[in-house]
Amino acid sequence: METTSAHEQNSGAESKTKSATAMNQPFQTLLNGYRNGNKHAKRELERILLGNIAACKKELSEKRAALCNTLQGQQEVSMDSPASGIRLEYNSDFVLLRQEIQVLANGLNDLMGALGRVGAGDFGFCSNCGTEIPCERLELCIQTDQCLKCKKEGEKSIPKGCY
Ligand SMILES: [Zn+2]
Numbered sequence: 001m002e003t004t005s006a007h008e009q010n011s012g013a014e015s016k017t018k019s020a021t022a023m024n025q026p027f028q029t030l031l032n033g034y035r036n037g038n039k040h041a042k043r044e045l046e047r048i049l050l051g052n053i054a055a056c057k058k059e060l061s062e063k064r065a066a067l068c069n070t071l072q073g074q075q076e077v078s079m080d081s082p083a084s085g086i087r088l089e090y091n092s093d094f095v096l097l098r099q100e101i102q103v104l105a106n107g108l109n110d111l112m113g114a115l116g117r118v119g120a121g122d123f124g125f126c127s128n129c130g131t132e133i134p135c136e137r138l139e140l141c142i143q144t145d146q147c148l149k150c151k152k153e154g155e156k157s158i159p160k161g162c163y
Contacts, residue, residue: 003076027139049115056108
């Protein structure tokens with residue numbers, strides 16, 4: 001039996017040297033901590049996810065604004081030539097933006113799901129077969145809820161998301 005010395009608290013004065021220290025903490029350590037029921041690790045994971053969610057939301061609103069601009073541009077064009085007014089021709093910008101927004105929206109959805117799983121205590125486990133998702137995979141794709149094997153099985157029917 002190993003005795004885990006998890007009670008070593010670095011109780012120095014809370015030096016708030018920005019996120020530098022926290023971000024340098026290896027993901028593996030964080031994940032192990034979380035799996036051992038460490039509340040700090042759990043909060044840190046939530047913090048990372050919330051950061052990702054905020055970034056994702058920001059990007060989404062920027063893309064949506066850009067999408068509105070392409071639509072407005074097109075409407076102005078169609079005002080000049082009322083004959084072709086009804087038909088909106090979706091240019092490549094529009095199509096590309098719409099795809100990007102879809103991908104971002106899916107990503108945001110996945111991130112929210114991951115945040116929920118952190119809270120529920122089943123973050124890092126495959127939602128399909130229940131095995132632990134390897135750390136390297138989670139580090140690359142924190143929002144994933146499936147192990148690589150299940151993901152690949154699923155991709156045969158629906159290709160989606162990262163990996
Ligand atoms: Zn699985």
